[in-house]
Amino acid sequence: MDFENKTVIITGGAGGIGAAVAREFHARGAKVACCDLNGEAADAVAKECGGFGKRVNVADEGEMVVFIGEVERDLGPVDIFFANAGVGFGDGPVGGAAGAPNANWEKAWQINVMHAVYAARHVLPGMAARGSGAFMITASAAGLLAQIGDAAYSATKAAAISVAESISISHGDRGVQSHAICPQYVKTKMTKDLPEVMTAVDGMITAEDAAKTIVDGVAENRFLILTHPVVADHFAKKAGDRDRWLGGMRKLRRMLLEMNGGRVI
Template sequence: MELKDKIIVITGAASGIGKAMAIRFAAEGAKKVVCVDLNKEGAQAVANEIDGVAFGVNVGVEQEIADMIDAVENDIGPIDLFCSNAGILIAGGMEVPNEDWQRIWDINVMAHVWAARHLVPRMTERGGGYLLNTASAAGLLNQVGCAPYGVTKHAAVAVAEWLAMSHGDDGIKVSVLCPQAVRSEMTRGHEDSVAALDGLLEAEPVAEACLETIRNETFLVLPHPQVLEYMRKKTENYDRWIGGMRKLHRMYGDRRNPQGNVS
């Protein structure tokens, strides 16, 4: 898919990866970029920069996603590309309270489900569309010190896989973004976390990687290319891989440092 003259929605667009995608996709000649964020003022500031439109939305609430999709489709036009990018991080393990598990589940997983629920039937009816879901390298490799994050990002990858295999014949293209650490407010002060062992990327090259993936209509977006090799090592010898992760846990697990690769 080329983005020229397309209508694009990006959640988590007030900062980080979402902001970088909004600016980059607008530069490609998108017809309109819709900037969505819980921080409405931040989303509006980005929208003002690119002649876009802003919505204040809590993606952890299905009705707010549904209402935003309705408004865009009715007032702006049919959505060609929906970037379900917003996410949060909660550190800790099994001791994390139930309410925090539920909150991160709703934002990191169900927001993808709800966007697809309310958009895929419309896209299918008009012959196709594109979904770009932000997960994380943690969704492929897990995350030391952050069980809720690792678990929900695994689920986010599974949602994208299911959509791709179940709706590909309907003309729905799906990609999933799985970076390691990306510089953002979430990584500020945690630049030495385990997720940054392979380097801390700026948001702009991540957005560029997303653009290239959308253009080629491939599934995985890996701004840190070494993640692919880690995946191969994981599947080649699971026990050895877990042994390596235990070593990382001994080195980093007690720090409770956030991964910081969400927008």
């Protein structure tokens, strides 16, 4: 895919991976609109990138529809949609995988999964009619491997990969690319408090390095885009011997508990 003069929407675009990807797309010729709960920061990033931004609650389909309409009116039909906004809360102090309150599970579901569904409903028909476009979902390496200490995050990110697969199956023959973006540890606000024992195994990279890998993956039409290629090896081991992999994850969890006074993260 050539990005020259393409219109891109990025959710969660106020900072981190979203902002870095916005700048990378713009450097390759695209016009980028960003939305985020921090509307002021999203607008500042987007104005650097030839577009505009505003505050949008992506869990509200109506707000998403209004924003998509404004972008199409001012910048043109949406060529690329990056459903990047996401949240993680942790399992809570007690209860392990069942410890998080219902409200956290529901918010994770709405933001990590449904906001991509809401967007897809309103941009995929146009992409398919034009015979081109790309739909991107930030699914995280946790969607492939699981995040110790956050069952809701792991489950919803796995669901996000499934949504991206379904988009590829349903719309790929009509020229629409689908991409599951699966970052591992990238220097952002979301990862700043993670224990070093977790982030040191495969390394922490910058958002700018992640953005280059992500945009390259879209240009090359790769479905699964990994900021850390070693994640593919981990996933293969998980698929090859699930019992052994689960045992290794339990061992890592015990280490985290010992190092953090009984807390995983």
